[in-house]
Amino acid sequence: METLFQGSLLDWGDDIRPGPLGATVHRTPLAHGAWIDIRPAWMGGADALFHRLADSVPWHAERRQMYDHMVDVPRLLSFYAEEDTLPDPALDAAKSLLNTHYAAELGEPFRTAGLCLYRDGRDSVAWHGDRIGRGRTEDTMVAIISIGAPRSLLLRPRGGGGPTLRHDLGHGDLLVMGGSCQRTWEHAVPKTTRAMGPRISIQFRPRGVR
Ligand SMILES: O=C(O)CCC(=O)C(=O)O
Numbered sequence: 001m002e003t004l005f006q007g008s009l010l011d012w013g014d015d016i017r018p019g020p021l022g023a024t025v026h027r028t029p030l031a032h033g034a035w036i037d038i039r040p041a042w043m044g045g046a047d048a049l050f051h052r053l054a055d056s057v058p059w060h061a062e063r064r065q066m067y068d069h070m071v072d073v074p075r076l077l078s079f080y081a082e083e084d085t086l087p088d089p090a091l092d093a094a095k096s097l098l099n100t101h102y103a104a105e106l107g108e109p110f111r112t113a114g115l116c117l118y119r120d121g122r123d124s125v126a127w128h129g130d131r132i133g134r135g136r137t138e139d140t141m142v143a144i145i146s147i148g149a150p151r152s153l154l155l156r157p158r159g160g161g162g163p164t165l166r167h168d169l170g171h172g173d174l175l176v177m178g179g180s181c182q183r184t185w186e187h188a189v190p191k192t193t194r195a196m197g198p199r200i201s202i203q204f205r206p207r208g209v210r
């Protein structure tokens with residue numbers, strides 16, 4: 001697939017791997033028992049990883065039922081179930097570091113990887129919580145690596161009653177939504193009219209969570 005991502009000038013290494021976590025992870029508690037962790041520029045070699053994934057992942061478009069008609073999902077998708085081989089060893093390394101860092105708190109490993117390709121500013125994800133599986137009734141975590149063009153991830157309390165929070169996710173950043181975030185908050189990546197290159201989002205989730 002043709003992608004026109006202009007890589008950063010500072011990230012010319014081909015050494016594609018995540019950095020350490022530990023004290024580099026910054027936690028922000030949200031209301032209702034939710035929190036988010038941010039680790040800026042976690043994925044080293046993010047330019048090279050972007051190009052590898054853009055070229056090698058079997059991206060596909062989906063259509064979903066919306067009330068009584070079918071609509072195009074406004075992004076390309078590829079899902080790696082727990083038994084699937086991930087499309088790049090850097091993702092195995094990322095999953096393994098996340099599993100070490102969050103093991104005690106999460107109580108089970110991250111197992112699946114959902115990949116999304118936002119081709120430009122018209123691609124988006126609407127307000128939702130990842131509420132299939134454990135996230136509907138219990139605390140869980142969803143860990144997201146963002147590479148490519150920076151996009152905003154918005155968060156708001158479910159059912160209203162609070163300000164919308166905005167996190168600008170940059171090239172290589174890690175964001176983890178935890179605690180009650182999937183059931184007490186919603187998240188979205190809104191469309192933007194700004195000229196915007198492509199972005200890839202990699203989401204690691206525990207078994208059954210979607
Ligand atoms: O693009 C992102 O980072 C968020 C994607 C998302 O929320 C989802 O796939 O459930």
Ligand SMILES: [Fe+2]
Pocket residue numbers: 128129130187
């Ligand atoms: Fe989500």
